[in-house]
Amino acid sequence: MNNLDSTQWTKQRNQQWLRQIASYLLLTFLAFIFIAPILFMIVGSLKPDELVLSEASTLKAFIPQQISLQNYRDVFERVKFEKFLFNSLFINGTIVLLGLIVNSLAGYAFARLRWRGRSLLLIIVVALMILPLEAIAVPLFFQFTFLGLRNTYIAQIVPFIANAFSIYLFYTFFADLPQELEEAARVDGASPLRTFVEIIVPVSKPVFATVAILTFLSEWRSLLWALMITIDERVRPLPLAIATFQTLPPTQWGDIMSFGVMMVAPILIVFLLFQKWFVKGVASTGTKG
């Protein structure tokens, strides 16, 4: 009896062990496929331009022979990269900061205050969540052109501060908070605004982090609106900049790769540092939906 048990047990252990190895192999293979384009970009940015294309079909695409930072220098010589980076950071940062303030207040109002038309407005907010930017892009464009605000920072910031999805995230979070916290403040005679700032906000760090990350992520990547509303380089953000850079003669792929690396480095670093928050934020949208 004992002998049978122990051989069965080792067999199971071996099977498990094999399954684990297989999983790791599969995952590594898949991970490599996912990372390949990114590696290609990074390595390509360190190579002389001709080699980027000609070595693309071999493993040399992923292993640089001689590392050189010449491409990075080229980018700065050819276009004003600092300006584009500043524009993106400024526009995005402002959208996120102002958005946190505006959307959290709105979410709190929906969660805790009662006023006429509240239910209707809430339904409208939920309905607006599915409205993509594209649906209102052209009319919005007209509005801003009419106001003479084409090619400005304002045009790239203001339409994106209030966000139905952010409001909804704040609303559901605040609604779930226990009322006792605020009751104490109300007894002391504090106004809703004070209650909000001094009691609710400190407790709500997760939702603020989630909204900040999601907003930053989605705005950093947007191309369409910048394409429509900007005309010259002065307020142009990074995604549009790389699209135009790619068409700028001569087409030097090494330079384009280093442009790409510099463009994605900020958000990649932020992502790697705050991974846990990123993943939590994205995952939590699934549980709320």
Next chain:
Amino acid sequence: MFGGGCGRNALLNNALFALVIVPIQTTLALGLALLLNRPLKGMALFRTLFFMPVVFPMALVSVIWTIIYAPGSDGMMNAFLRFMTLGFWQPQDFLHDPVLALPAVMLLSIWQGVGFQMVIILAGLQSIPTSLYEAAAIDGSDRWNQFRYITLPQLRNTLIFVVLVTTILSFRLFDSVRIMTRGGPNDATTTVMNEAIKAAFDQQKMAKGSAITVIFFLIVLVITLLQRLLVQEEKAIE
């Protein structure tokens, strides 16, 4: 206004795109999430690696993949396919081929989007109580049945959410098309948004551009409502 084929082509492409991308991307995301849903070491690292493409702006993704799709045997995609088919693959010019252009754009969208869905599904997987699986194991059910009768039903809401969001996002297809193919060889890859922008900006036909976006929104609204209706019905039956 939808004069000629261009409006129809765009709608057709959007529909095709959504119908292909949503199932493939969701299945892939589900598969990856299942693989990662174990207490093995290094899962967090893999999760990070799979999620990385999500962080990239579509504009950048399009630029990189333009090179990957380079025609001729020097192109990375061509070389890769030649390797996988043991030499049978002939080099193609993906972005200029009316048949291959749209799938090429689909592939890069999937590459960029899978990580996002995977993370959501993984969170959903991890919220399924292990006691359910233990009970099933005691009853003697095998892994496939466990998957069918425990995992999938528990994931229903998460999967529905993911499908909804991906569908809506797929209709917004613009960045990659604009940068890589400009609507593709003979409108093979043009999308509704691309047509709208083309009309409004390249052709200076503002009214047409506006009209296109309005109709587009109505279509997306109808599809979203339809999807939600289907979902509500399922919830009611439960």
